[in-house]
Amino acid sequence: MQIQLLSIFLIIIAIVILVNSPLVKTQSICFKFGIILLLLAIASIRIFHYDTQMGLNLDEAMGGYNAWSLAHYGLDSALHENPVYLYAWGTGMNVLYPLIAIPFVKLLGLNLIAYRLPMVLLSIFSAFVLLIGMLKYKLPNKLIILSLLTIFLSPWSMMANRWALESNLFPIIFCLAAAAYLFFLSQKKTDRLKRYISLFLFVFMIAISAYAYSNNWLMLPIFFCAIFLSLYLHKQITALEILGSFLVTLLIVWPLLLFVKINFLGGKTVHFFMLTIPKLSSSRSNSELVIGHGHLLQAVFNNIDQFVRLIVTGNDHLIWNSLPQIGIFYPIMFVFALIGLYAALLKRTQWDDFMLISLIACLPIILIVKINVNHLNALMLPILYLEARGLDSIVQNRLLKISFALMFSALFVVFTIFYFKIDQTDLSQGRTLTPEVLGQAVRFADQQKTDKIYAACFPKGGYVIPLFYTPVSPIIFNHEKAAESFKTESNYSSYGKWFFKTPRQLSKNSLLIMKKGQKIPFSLKNKREKTFGQYRVYY
Structure with missing residues (x-):
């Protein structure tokens, strides 16, 4: 709670500074009030109970443990030094978010408060930076307000920004890149230093976004080429500046190019310039791409459907x-995105071009990557912006503005009621989600003087749960883990004193964690019981 209150305090200071800056100071009182209200809503909805509302996801557990391992030992869970991509379950995990989380985990310990905090703060920061970019580019005030509403108060962005799935970082980084693009467009050609700084920030953000989510490697090269072609055709950039941007990008992403070569064309783990480019045991592309699963055209057609x-x-x-x-969108809002698409095509600005290019660049993802919200996160910024563009073309008079404000406010309230109350149980105990009470049970069990701890209630791959709540050195983990090999994702049956199965009998020096109502084929009368919500610890 102290972290949350401190965050809100700092955000209020940032809002005060922004409102009194030259970009906003001369604006109308109504616009200033709208900006203040929106930024407070954007920040508050992300910070409020972000650590307790949703249970620990297994991807969060793996990413958090790797961040902790890198923070304390300089090694990931597979004993790789400075990895460009995490080995994780053997199928890999994007490295950028765990790297960003390292100082938070180092300072606050490994817990959901620390590991989710960077996602929360960066998402709020991206709202401030994009707002400044839109003000510098001098977008109409109404479109600025609508863009903040649709992008940062949509159900998708509010939910994605409140937990630490490492791939959810990509839309935030891309949003920062979009803001840098606006900074670049707003600079005078005579002010070369500011132009070059803005251009470098844009290129840097696009390049590091490749470390945020590997699925979007299909989208980034198309976007990069198309956006620089657009800038060149608009005479906003020279051929020499394009070449420089390409070289900067190559300097940043070459380890990933080598990673692709090793894992898709053959090779083994490489240690180069203090970096580790790991060879994975299996590629996630087998489970995430439609290629190789039946007839290709039929698979693509099904994907589009x-x-x-x-x-x-x-x-x-x-x-x-x-x-x-x-x-992921409020009801009816997608209709406004279609209207916005038509409006953007009819009367395009360079900002519209940015969003349209982003949309088109995602076509390979739509065609061959299995469809779910996470896999489509590169699409979210342009779609949500087009919602704002559509609304901007329709909400013209005072009555329509008031009607939309009331409708959006009502939808926002309905979302908060479902998210924080009605769906709370499902959010904390979904299929691969584990509630905080399980973390309490794990910590209690780990503190007991016992030879074996049997966890009979963990989901597949759940060995990362005690690694998150009671972390051990990655050296110890790799020494103690069961000697098992896997064709796909690892699912170790044990490490150290932890065993992820139901025992035939429970000896005197062993302990059992189970879920209420779970059947056990032996008596537990000789054991003491401690309850943690729906979990029981017998010791």
């Missing part, structure tokens, strides 16, 4: 991505 269904219904049936009653 699922994409349309997801966008229209807004529900991918994963509770941490979309609430079943609401979806």
